[in-house]
Amino acid sequence: MKQFFEYLRQVILISKGMWVTFKHLFKKPVTIQYPKEKVPMYPRYRGLHFLERYEDGSERCVCCGLCAAACPVDCIYMEPAENERGERYAKVYEINELRCIFCGFCEEACPEEAIFLGKEYEFSDYTRDKFIYTKEDLLVKWPREKPSSINFLRKERRPPNMTVLPPGSKHSVESH
Numbered sequence: 001m002k003q004f005f006e007y008l009r010q011v012i013l014i015s016k017g018m019w020v021t022f023k024h025l026f027k028k029p030v031t032i033q034y035p036k037e038k039v040p041m042y043p044r045y046r047g048l049h050f051l052e053r054y055e056d057g058s059e060r061c062v063c064c065g066l067c068a069a070a071c072p073v074d075c076i077y078m079e080p081a082e083n084e085r086g087e088r089y090a091k092v093y094e095i096n097e098l099r100c101i102f103c104g105f106c107e108e109a110c111p112e113e114a115i116f117l118g119k120e121y122e123f124s125d126y127t128r129d130k131f132i133y134t135k136e137d138l139l140v141k142w143p144r145e146k147p148s149s150i151n152f153l154r155k156e157r158r159p160p161n162m163t164v165l166p167p168g169s170k171h172s173v174e175s176h
């Protein structure tokens, strides 16, 4: 008799489990078939950096160093140079994405609206040196493949007689 009740208990428990499974057969699956399907990132998500350009294709970054100064983990390195029009630009611009904590301070500090953190999160790799992103890796492709996702406040390059002041100054641009 005891064996019979034990058997009955097992049948009830299995039936309960099967019922839970059966109920889900007709529901819409919640599983995402990654990497074929991707969920959109939240608007404030901060992923891989990118360097922006003006609409004529010139680089927005003037190598002022404010992003590197704001970076709490010291993972931005740059070397400045001047182009043939006397405009300053970054000859070298590198970010060590392994050190980066994706805080977004570099984006906040940039007076030129040059550096942004995008939505890209698929940049895993096998070797550490692949995580040193150079300017060529970071600059948006030109001509653009799609319109910029950024709504720029300043659309024109600063005239050469203007000085960039640190963010937080009363005016971030001052004419000589």
Ligand code: SF4
Residues within 6 Å of the ligand: 067, 070, 071, 072, 073, 074, 075, 076, 095, 099, 100, 101, 102, 103, 104, 105, 106, 107, 117
């Ligand atoms: S997101 Fe933060 S940690 Fe990463 S490069 Fe920018 S300032 Fe540095």
Ligand code: SF4
Residues within 6 Å of the ligand: 060, 061, 062, 063, 064, 065, 066, 067, 068, 078, 109, 110, 111, 112, 113, 114, 115
């Ligand atoms: S703060 Fe902006 S303009 Fe200055 S070096 Fe960084 S990315 Fe370039």
